[in-house]
Amino acid sequence: MTLDAVDRYEPRRVGAVGDRAVVVGGSVAGLCAARVLAVGFDEVVVVERDPLPDRPVARDGAPQTSHPHALLAAGQAALEDFFPGFGEDLVAAGGLILDVTRQLVEYQHGGFVADGPERTPSYCASRPLFEHVIRRRVGELAPVRLRGGCQFVDYLADDGATAVTGVRVRDGGGPPEDLAADLVVDATGRASRTPEWLAENGYRAPPEDRVEVDLQYSSLRIERPPDDRRMVSVPTNAPRTRGAVVLPIEDGQWDVILAGMFGDGAPDDRAEVLEFADSLPIDLIADLLRAQPWVSDGVARYPFPASLRRRYEALDRFPDGLVVTGDAVSSFNPVYGQGMSVAALDALVLHHALADGGREGLAPRFFDAVAPVLDTPWRMAAGADYQYEQTDGSPSLGTKLFNWYFTRLLKQAHDDGVVAEAYGEVVGLERSPTALLSPRVLARVLLPVGGDWVDTDPGRRTRVPSGSDGSARDDERAVEPPSP
Ligand SMILES: Cc1cc2nc3c(=O)[nH]c(=O)nc-3n(C[C@H](O)[C@H](O)[C@H](O)COP(=O)(O)OP(=O)(O)OC[C@H]3O[C@@H](n4cnc5c(N)ncnc54)[C@H](O)[C@@H]3O)c2cc1C
Known part of the structure; x- marks a missing residue:
């Protein structure tokens, strides 16, 4: 619920x-x-x-x-x-109160999630x-x-x-x-x-x-220009075990998290942080970490073994x-x-x-x-973690189907603000995941739009014109982020 x-x-x-x-x-x-x-x-x-x-x-x-x-x-x-x-x-x-529709830069499964039609504080x-x-x-x-x-x-x-x-x-x-x-x-x-x-x-x-994830958090703060209120999210997407989030907070700062699952991560000094950020599928977070003065003296770490x-x-x-x-x-x-x-x-x-x-x-x-x-947040968190082959235990057929559908939905959300909005309401725990099966959303998710998805490197997929082998855009990093 x-x-x-x-x-x-x-x-x-x-x-x-x-x-x-x-x-x-x-x-x-x-x-x-x-x-x-x-x-x-x-x-x-x-x-x-x-x-x-x-x-x-x-x-x-x-x-x-x-x-x-x-x-x-x-x-x-x-x-x-x-x-x-x-x-x-x-x-x-x-x-701060942001409009995430405009100020969240979210990268999911090979592309940036489109802006939804409504303001979302x-x-x-x-x-x-x-x-x-x-x-x-x-x-x-x-x-x-x-x-x-x-x-x-x-x-x-x-x-x-x-x-x-x-x-x-x-x-x-x-x-x-x-x-x-x-x-x-x-x-x-x-x-x-x-x-x-x-x-x-x-x-x-x-x-x-219990769902073991062996997650490591490394966090730090950097300075934020007062008029730059961007939030950046590159969640872990199976099979990619690394992710990062940049959150605008008080006192003209950004809170930065670098998260690595299954033991993949936990940088604890500047060189390791930058190396980790460079390994993400977009450059934006590494660019911010290089360009902005660091407020934190060091990097705070937190191990989280399991949901x-x-x-x-x-x-x-x-x-x-x-x-x-x-x-x-x-x-x-x-x-x-x-x-x-x-x-x-x-x-x-x-x-x-x-x-x-x-x-x-x-x-x-x-x-x-x-x-x-x-049940809902548990299925969304633990269920998504079952997409990793490192996760012990076998997910139910329902979880497998949901994960397949949800991944497809996220890819459609790159170009479709209506799908992006429905996704935002569900991950925000405002609406049940069944809202993603409404005829309006279902039709948009199941119908092919704008090309095919091809696997490039492990954890990297990109959209290419139908019939292409993806060689022209074989790197997630080729995708440009939306402007601030
Ligand atoms: C690394 C990390 C990142 C997270 N990020 C997010 C996030 O982005 N968004 C989000 O919503 N949630 C996040 N969470 C989860 C969030 O922190 C918790 O869900 C939230 O704090 C609610 O937890 P709680 O109050 O039940 O327990 P806790 O926050 O763990 O608090 C338990 C409290 O009980 C007190 N206590 C324990 N034993 C005793 C005792 N014997 N006597 C007196 N007091 C005692 C402790 O001092 C503590 O204050 C994150 C968690 C972790 C570990």
Whole structure:
């Protein structure tokens, strides 16, 4: 399910739910959960081990905050509903709103994606700035108390562990403190300890789906002329394992990511970065890296071994008083830029689960409702990763067919703004992938347009006039990017 199939945020739907809720983890999923719990609970305590200063900071507890983050359209819409005026706040704090239709230069499968017919606003900022604006808005809600520098130690439970009744926490090096709660939300990310706690307390741990990608991120910042707001995206396209993204952010800078899958990448000095950029199928990113002064002293690196989905919806027993959200349930290959947006959609689902039945049977209702919401980004991320022969496991026939169709669609999107727009809405999690099968899009994807596609080098394909062998344009790099 995508944004178009989930009811929008409607705070009036929620009555009194409980006295105190505790959210463990003060990153994007925890903050969005706190926002929806602030309607229905008298007090919402957010427990975060990192300090939470009133300014944008990259945090050690969420090391990916040092790396560029894109916010998808579904995430923008959900955040705007949770915090009316969110986009304006972001811009006031230095962020940008781009028209991705005109300002995104996106290279996919041998060509540049065409401009769609409509303006498509997109919020751009560094990850610390996104989080700062969300945190400030959450902190302004009367019931919310943000406790930075506060370590979650364990859950408190009743005899027999049928219900979680609170949390044990510790401020800095201080003594442990017990916080009773009617509801605890685990938003501690991928390293969540809930599966172990369940196993230790007589429950089954959730079954897990894992898709190994052995992804390496290398990130840095470069200076950006104030009037140049281009975003550049060269995603990994199977079988090419390298990709890169350049995102315009605050303070006249570009955030740059170089991503290599299956161990192919992770440059960590200037020479390696330039060599990596030179190996991409277009010159634009290497040109920017050479032309613009570097803001970063070094290159930040982050290894991401695998997409991981914990199937809480498959459990037949789960303690009352606890739910799990965000990356703690599902963390996706980050090259698809989905995590923050999915965290916001999770909170939207939690909001409706609270509205529909309060705390009664909340966890199973939430897990059942969130599973179809996670299916779409999971299929799009994990499904696309199955296009690589290095990915273990065999994709279903449905995944193979979807991948074939999606690749063909991306090639048609080079020349067809209608197809490009439909693609943008689906990868932005605004609309279901079934929208790509509407008669209008299907006809454009299946009918041949403008020539044939030929394989040139591994990972390189190019469009040539029908009947040609492609020798005149045997390099993806021969294609000129659209102008800024
Ligand atoms: C390299 C990389 C790049 C990414 N790029 C994008 C992108 O472009 N777009 C996008 O939308 N998403 C992206 N993501 C995903 C995104 O970062 C997450 O999905 C998003 O932060 C939501 O995660 P979360 O809040 O569930 O967990 P996290 O962000 O991991 O936060 C968990 C929080 O829990 C806290 N915590 C953990 N244990 C304890 C404890 N014992 N006590 C107290 N606090 C605790 C941590 O300090 C942390 O703040 C990327 C991820 C990675 C790894």
